[in-house]
Amino acid sequence: PPVLSGDFATLMGWADDARRLRVRANAETIADAETALSFGAEGIGLARTEHMFFAPERIGHVRQMIMTENPALRARAIEALQQFQRDDFIGLFRTMAGLPVTIRLLDPPLHEFLPHGENELADVAAALGENIEVLRARRDALSESNPMLGHRGCRLGITAPEIYAMQVRAIAQAAIRAAEIVGKPIVPEIMIPLVATEEELKRTRAAAEETIKAVIAEEGVELKYDIGTMIELPRAALTAEHIAHEADFFSFGTNDLTQTTLGLSRDDAASFLPLYVEKGILPRDPFVSIDQEGVGALVRMGVTKGRTTRPGMKMGICGEHGGDPDSIAFFESIGLDYVSCSPFRVPVARLAAAQAALQKREKTIA
Numbered sequence: 001p002p003v004l005s006g007d008f009a010t011l012m013g014w015a016d017d018a019r020r021l022r023v024r025a026n027a028e029t030i031a032d033a034e035t036a037l038s039f040g041a042e043g044i045g046l047a048r049t050e051h052m053f054f055a056p057e058r059i060g061h062v063r064q065m066i067m068t069e070n071p072a073l074r075a076r077a078i079e080a081l082q083q084f085q086r087d088d089f090i091g092l093f094r095t096m097a098g099l100p101v102t103i104r105l106l107d108p109p110l111h112e113f114l115p116h117g118e119n120e121l122a123d124v125a126a127a128l129g130e131n132i133e134v135l136r137a138r139r140d141a142l143s144e145s146n147p148m149l150g151h152r153g154c155r156l157g158i159t160a161p162e163i164y165a166m167q168v169r170a171i172a173q174a175a176i177r178a179a180e181i182v183g184k185p186i187v188p189e190i191m192i193p194l195v196a197t198e199e200e201l202k203r204t205r206a207a208a209e210e211t212i213k214a215v216i217a218e219e220g221v222e223l224k225y226d227i228g229t230m231i232e233l234p235r236a237a238l239t240a241e242h243i244a245h246e247a248d249f250f251s252f253g254t255n256d257l258t259q260t261t262l263g264l265s266r267d268d269a270a271s272f273l274p275l276y277v278e279k280g281i282l283p284r285d286p287f288v289s290i291d292q293e294g295v296g297a298l299v300r301m302g303v304t305k306g307r308t309t310r311p312g313m314k315m316g317i318c319g320e321h322g323g324d325p326d327s328i329a330f331f332e333s334i335g336l337d338y339v340s341c342s343p344f345r346v347p348v349a350r351l352a353a354a355q356a357a358l359q360k361r362e363k364t365i366a
């Protein structure tokens, strides 16, 4: 991995002395985690787990898990995936050696995991020993017109609880195993995506805790953990004082929050946003720099309401804005504890966090 050296490293040291905000990275592979560490990341703020399932030796199991209605076949696919996940998480925990690691439970647009062409459908049918026409109908029933606003995040965790149970079991086992290897306690942070209501989080959390307790009993060891949620839908920010009853931490997902607040698809925005910025209708791309009166106001509200219920509650941000200097100044001003950004933006974020803290201090003195 790259290293910071010489004057640059000295400068970064000064920045670290000045800043209050912690800087974490979004990373889901060991290589990304190593890069993040070498740039000074103080933890992983978001490990997205959906990408982990696309490897050729895994995707077949994922498709079988989603497509079958046979409990024994589903259990077999889940067992295989759990082994992979446990190794994934041991790798991340070992690399981070006791620094905080937030693992987000599966948040796929479901359609990405469905068998698409005839060949994929035939493969699944052969593996499951099921009729291809029956599977085609099942696949079509699961297809959606707007997957990004559909069967995603905790919604999937609620309709197919065995998927989250598999991941939580893998996380708990990995934390126990990695703690033995690194010789330090590991407190995994488990994050639930796309929560809109307290009830969703309550149910998802209760299921996760049941799984963790089972692992603790099986292994005969102690395990501390935090269960928190993404705040990435306007309703979650608006009702954060209720959601906080069920959450040990909040992480603001400003990518989805921007998409849902503006009613503007994050995947299609490039078609006209540059023109909007050029004409001055928007000052900057809201998917890059926080819109303080819009999404920013929702984040501020989420912080205030959440901490009304839980004073001092741990809060961070893991959307793209976590690596944008102007947005970082805003996150400093509203009292977030950390920003999490892509590994290569970590040095920029450390500098921006220092600058924001110094400016705040100057204002206080003046």
Ligand code: PEP
Binding pocket: 046, 048, 232, 252, 253, 254, 255, 256, 257, 318, 319, 320
């Ligand atoms: C977000 O929505 O801001 C986020 C960090 O999650 P993702 O980009 O994976 O949807």
Ligand code: MG
Binding pocket: 232, 253, 255, 256
């Ligand atoms: Mg999101």
